[in-house]
Amino acid sequence: MKRSDNRPSLNQGPLRNEQGMVLLMVLLAVVIIGLAAGMAGSTWRDMMARVKEQELLFRGDQYRRAIESYYNVKHGGAQNVYPSKLEDLLKDARFPGTTRHLRKLWPDPITGDAFVPIKDPTKGGRITGVKSGSPNEPFKKDGFSLENEDFTDKKSYQEWLFVYEPPKQVNRKAQQPKKVMQQNQQNQQNQQNQP
Numbered sequence: 001m002k003r004s005d006n007r008p009s010l011n012q013g014p015l016r017n018e019q020g021m022v023l024l025m026v027l028l029a030v031v032i033i034g035l036a037a038g039m040a041g042s043t044w045r046d047m048m049a050r051v052k053e054q055e056l057l058f059r060g061d062q063y064r065r066a067i068e069s070y071y072n073v074k075h076g077g078a079q080n081v082y083p084s085k086l087e088d089l090l091k092d093a094r095f096p097g098t099t100r101h102l103r104k105l106w107p108d109p110i111t112g113d114a115f116v117p118i119k120d121p122t123k124g125g126r127i128t129g130v131k132s133g134s135p136n137e138p139f140k141k142d143g144f145s146l147e148n149e150d151f152t153d154k155k156s157y158q159e160w161l162f163v164y165e166p167p168k169q170v171n172r173k174a175q176q177p178k179k180v181m182q183q184n185q186q187n188q189q190n191q192q193n194q195p
Helices: 013-072 146-151 178-193
Strands: 116-120 126-131 161-163
Touching (some): 013 146, 013 161
Antiparallel strands (some): 116 126
16 A cells, blocks of 8 residues: 655654654653752752751750759659659659659650660769760751750760759859959958058
8 A cells, every 4th residue: 555645754854853852852851850859859858857856856855854853853752863764754653643754755756766865873873864866967056045055066966965954053152242252352451551
């Protein structure tokens, strides 16, 4: 059978070159879409890591506050004592009823595992805080709250220590106000200058 119309066949002339250009354009579009998807994926991953980092700051602070609450309890039992295990924050055994300092033991949002307890050997090996087990480098390097200012320029999340330190007691007799000390010095000088 012979064609009766005057159309060129696909194997002839300029149409063959146009099909190659279309294929090249499709391949170029696939490469561009792949690159854009890769960039969007890495941006999404960074955004999710920043969200987990904020959650780490929140949860670590909740542990610090719970340890502070446990330490400062004034109703019966031992006072000014750190917990011996994190579960003590859920149910304080120093009370006959249920006393909670923390609603639940939150996992580390970076690793998904439990927080690593920080035990102080000078305080009987009791827990003074928690930290992340992640060796990853934090996104946030500065601009921390006053209680987290030690986190500035840390190299890994493991260096972010959520520790409760009770305020230092000031011996008021040993430290006189500066103004009183200056007045005493002036009085002594005046007495020495009098004949």
